[in-house]
Amino acid sequence: MGSEQDIVAETVRVEGSRILATLIRTVGDVQLAEDAVQEATLAALGAWPVTGVPPQPRAWLTVTARRKAIDIIRRERARPDKEQDGLRMIELARSDLPPDDVVHDDLLRLIFTCCHPALSPPTRVALALRTLCGLSPAQIAGVLLTTEVATTKRLTRARQKIAAAHIPYRVPAADELAGRLPAVCGVIHSLYTAGHAPVDGDDAYDVDACAEAIRLAELLHGLLPDQTMPAAVLALLLLTEARRPARLDDHGDVVTLDQQDRTQWDVTASDRGIELLNESLRRSRGQADAYQIQAAIAAEHARAASYESTDWTEILRLYDLLVSIAPSDAAGLGRVVAATEAADPATGLALLAELPPSPRWHAVRAELLAREGRYAEAAGALAEALDGPSTQPERQHRERRRETFLQLAGPPSGES
Structure with missing residues (x-):
């Protein structure tokens, strides 16, 4: 039974938004559509372990959700808008699925x-x-x-x-x-x-x-196609996604940017992202928005042959601009890293002190402290980071880094 339930959960997770969107178009009511999809999901949890998983799980859920919506409309027939309900039921009763x-x-x-x-x-x-x-x-x-x-x-x-x-x-x-x-x-x-970048999970x-x-x-x-913002968003997503294949090693462990094998990066996605970014910048005539700036930062990483050859001065300039027009904790942490690479850890730590603490804030602080040889403090910062939510791979990475810093720090003074 567990496998059928897992398939229901996976189908709803992957296809649920599409099923819901189509149903909302048909019934014109977000709450009714959500209720119908939820009832269809419960029906699948009851039926599939008995009858087996259908050949087309999304189609099964879509048709069932339509029928559940009809049931809900019938239960609520006391509402005055019966003509509209009739039109919706005719549409819901169709057996074909949208392309x-x-x-x-x-x-x-x-x-x-x-x-x-x-x-x-x-x-x-x-x-x-x-x-x-x-x-x-x-x-x-x-x-x-x-x-x-x-x-x-x-x-x-x-x-x-x-x-x-x-x-x-x-x-x-x-x-x-x-x-x-x-x-x-x-x-x-x-x-x-x-x-x-999920907050937690496996x-x-x-x-x-x-x-x-x-x-x-x-x-x-x-x-x-002529609007600058959609082109910049797509560019940012493609440039970021291009690096995903190198984010984990063969064992599923986190690989930080400085250690990633850049031959695994998706060059096709990067090239298209840069092309879209350039197109967007030409149309905006130098008035960059936050998405264009973030895409420009990602493009700098894509152009660099190695971590060491990255133009950190330019990335810091872009982060300074980003923070000035669209301040956020994520932009602030990115600026800290860029300042550290362009200048030194002390500069990064000074900027970090201006930001509110969070698990990732503590993790960044730990790396900067380690750069200064302050390994005991770095281990303490990672202990703070481990107190907050994180994904399992991220938590394992931080635990390994903490063990490394504790070893480098040696025993506390006064102990042999």
Whole structure:
């Protein structure tokens, strides 16, 4: 039974957002669609261990979710809008499945719906993380630094507002795009970040989430080929993804950037990323946004033949610019590393002191302290880092580094 349940979980994890997006287009109601997909998932958990896994799990879940939506509409027939319910039930009763290009377009519609200007920025992110990434309210609360109760209320209010305001489930007209494009790009970037650098879990990254984000970025760039921001987001994702094959060794252990085998990097992805970045910069006429700057940093790494030959002075300049226009903890930590390489560990430590502590903050501090030969302090900093959440590969890497620093520090003074 365990294997069938695992297949249900994996199918929902990989295909759930597509199934949900298509169902939302059909019924025009986010909550109803979510309830139907959840009921279809429960049905699969009950049926598949008995009947076996169907040849096309996504198709099975999609059809079942449609039937569950019909059941929900029938249960709620007391509502006055019976004509609309009838139209939705006719559409749901269709036996054919939408082709892949329609499914992808449904996902893009869902992103634009989540990013409607009537919703507050945190609500847009929460709704997108729930519907696109399938994150639980508890997980979203961790991302937004709030409580699970507050997140659940925010999601409920968002769904109610979409329904009450009759927010259309569609890609907006050209004159509406400008107001939503930054948020849409932010959602796609957040989806990639959630896969590329998860906060915790057993895996160092989520390949499917990263691939989905890149696919959505491709769709957005194809929809708006003359806009600079979608091109920059796609460039950033491709340049970052190009390095993924070298991030783990054959045993699944973390390989830091300075130790990575650059022959494993995806040159095709890097080249296309640089081409998209250059195109985006030409169109923006020197007025770079945060995605262009981040892509430019990634491009500097892609161009360098080795870690030692990297132009850290240029990367530091780019991080200084990034922090000035879009400050964040991640940008600040990147600036610390660049300053250390361009100058010295003391400069990096001084900049680090200006940032709020976090597990990664402590991990960076440990490496800088070790650079100065302060191994006992470095081991202590990694102990702080290990107190917080991290992925299993990251935790193992930090534990190994801590053991190394303890050995280099030797016994405490006064002990033989």
